Amino acid sequence: MNLDFTPVWQGMSGLLHGAVVTVEVTVAALALSCCVGLLVGIARLDPKKRIVYGIASTYVLFFRGTPLLVQLFLLFFGLPQFNIMLPAFTCGMIGLGLYSGSYVSEIVRGAIQSIDNGQMEAARSMGMSYGQAMRIIILPQAVLRMVPPLGNEFIALIKNSALVSLLTISDLMHEGQKIIAISYRSLEVYLAVALIYLVLTTIASQILRLIEKRLRVGGMVQ
Amino acid sequence: MSAPEMTPNAKPILEICDLGKSFGSVRVLHDISLKVMPSQVVVIIGPSGSGKSTLLRCCNCLEIPQQGSITICDKDIVTDGVVLPEKELNALRMHVGMVFQSFNLFPHLTVLDNVAVGPRRLRGMKKADAEDLARAQLAKVGLAERADAYPAQLSGGQKQRVAIARALAMEPRVMLFDEPTSALDPELVGEVLQVMKALASEGMTMIVVTHEMGFARDVADEVLVMDGTVIEHGKPEEIFSNPQHPRTQSFLQSILSPG
Numbered sequence: 001m002n003l004d005f006t007p008v009w010q011g012m013s014g015l016l017h018g019a020v021v022t023v024e025v026t027v028a029a030l031a032l033s034c035c036v037g038l039l040v041g042i043a044r045l046d047p048k049k050r051i052v053y054g055i056a057s058t059y060v061l062f063f064r065g066t067p068l069l070v071q072l073f074l075l076f077f078g079l080p081q082f083n084i085m086l087p088a089f090t091c092g093m094i095g096l097g098l099y100s101g102s103y104v105s106e107i108v109r110g111a112i113q114s115i116d117n118g119q120m121e122a123a124r125s126m127g128m129s130y131g132q133a134m135r136i137i138i139l140p141q142a143v144l145r146m147v148p149p150l151g152n153e154f155i156a157l158i159k160n161s162a163l164v165s166l167l168t169i170s171d172l173m174h175e176g177q178k179i180i181a182i183s184y185r186s187l188e189v190y191l192a193v194a195l196i197y198l199v200l201t202t203i204a205s206q207i208l209r210l211i212e213k214r215l216r217v218g219g220m221v222q
Numbered sequence: 223m224s225a226p227e228m229t230p231n232a233k234p235i236l237e238i239c240d241l242g243k244s245f246g247s248v249r250v251l252h253d254i255s256l257k258v259m260p261s262q263v264v265v266i267i268g269p270s271g272s273g274k275s276t277l278l279r280c281c282n283c284l285e286i287p288q289q290g291s292i293t294i295c296d297k298d299i300v301t302d303g304v305v306l307p308e309k310e311l312n313a314l315r316m317h318v319g320m321v322f323q324s325f326n327l328f329p330h331l332t333v334l335d336n337v338a339v340g341p342r343r344l345r346g347m348k349k350a351d352a353e354d355l356a357r358a359q360l361a362k363v364g365l366a367e368r369a370d371a372y373p374a375q376l377s378g379g380q381k382q383r384v385a386i387a388r389a390l391a392m393e394p395r396v397m398l399f400d401e402p403t404s405a406l407d408p409e410l411v412g413e414v415l416q417v418m419k420a421l422a423s424e425g426m427t428m429i430v431v432t433h434e435m436g437f438a439r440d441v442a443d444e445v446l447v448m449d450g451t452v453i454e455h456g457k458p459e460e461i462f463s464n465p466q467h468p469r470t471q472s473f474l475q476s477i478l479s480p481g
């Protein structure tokens with residue numbers, strides 16, 4: 001077996017650029033996913049609010065029940081039929097964000113429901129509205145419980161983002177494939193790409209551990 | 223703190239008329255009527271499952287009774303299942319303090335913030351003013367020096383005293399206590415009862431569900447015995463020394479000589 005990493009070294013700046021794009025699309029998608037997830041998670045708290053609950057549940061059903069790649073292709077190749085042409089990066093961000101949002105919404109809902117009902121009752125009996133009680137009392141406690149599963153979601157998102165290379169986005173995966181196209185060194189290049197993904201996910205999990213530690217110092221000694 | 227100044231010719235602070243409440247097909251409360259005058263302390267006793275908590279929770283619409291009406295400070299908060307509009311209800315709840323068996327302090331806030339959060343967010347007070355008020359209320363329950371602690375660092379008795387301070391910081395017209403000492407170790411019950419006694423002697427209007435017969439005897443103006451409805455009511459000495467209803471007799475016997 002002869003391994004030749006020269007193409008990797010020669011293409012390193014391209015790979016690093018790709019890594020930056022991967023981080024960008026992932027962070028943008030995570031921001032979208034958290035916003036959507038928060039709204040959908042709250043919308044799914046009360047099945048008695050039929051319409052809101054129904055819309056939110058349909059969203060979760062679709063985005064959790066279909067492949068991410070199909071969702072990305074629908075956005076990128078499907079929408080142009082309605083004359084909606086989104087830039088590839090935007091498609092990637094929205095696709096990843098909506099997909100991940102369906103999982104985040106379950107994280108949000110689970111965390112909120114895990115807060116003792118007495119908290120809501122105490123807040124309401126002081127005269128807080130439902131929204132105030134949510135914002136001031138429930139969510140700050142729930143967020144702490146969301147952090148570890150959100151961390152896992154973030155790491156999954158980094159890895160899933162490799163699929164956006166199929167939308168012509170020049171992410172890490174795409175840059176790797178470009179090098180392979182001219183050098184035919186698949187093994188070496190994919191190993192290098194895997195290693196860079198590993199570095200990204202490791203950094204992400206370290207950051208998350210730090211955040212968790214910070215939040216715990218913030219007084220939630222429960 | 224004394225509540226009565228707005229009601230010179232002594233209108234009731236809280237009035238309940240022919241209240242009825244069911245959970246599904248199970249009727250938990252029926253035909254309950256009650257008047258609580260300013261500065262009055264009403265103690266509610268009764269066996270487990272007799273609807274004491276439900277009655278208290280109806281008084282601030284945490285539960286909605288299907289029949290009858292509840293009037294607080296001249297406002298009908300609920301009439302035959304129709305509740306006051308959300309905004310007015312929230313405004314009225316500020317005047318009704320509630321203390322829970324399980325404290326329900328906010329674990330992510332310091333003791334000071336637990337007490338200050340209401341004045342700050344609901345009464346529109348400035349941060350510094352709200353904190354001053356909170357410190358004053360904490361001093362009143364003997365916990366001024368624990369202002370910076372988190373609830374998890376307190377004993378049960380201290381937690382309940384913070385919960386009382388939190389309710390007091392809203393300057394309520396009436397306070398509802400649902401078995402405030404039942405979750406406490408016996409040696410911590412006294413400190414909470416003492417705070418409640420002090421409140422009563424300052425003229426706070428109180429409705430207290432409790433099994434502390436000593437407290438009822440010393441502090442209550444009236445004792446209600448419940449079993450789905452009010453089966454007996456009167457001065458504590460009458461109820462305790464000369465109970466009329468056979469179910470009152472057996473209930474008193476069961477708690478005065480347990481086991």
Ligand SMILES: Nc1ncnc2c1ncn2[C@@H]1O[C@H](COP(=O)(O)OP(=O)(O)OP(=O)(O)O)[C@@H](O)[C@H]1O
Pocket residue numbers: 245250268269270271272273274275276277
């Ligand atoms: N949310 C609810 N849904 C259904 N049934 C309920 C609910 N809350 C209370 N009940 C029922 O209503 C009855 C009265 O309950 P409640 O808690 O008011 O009694 P209690 O007198 O406070 O009892 P305890 O001394 O045990 O606290 C009980 O039979 C209880 O099972």
Ligand SMILES: [Mg+2]
Pocket residue numbers: 274275276400401
């Ligand atoms: Mg009860």
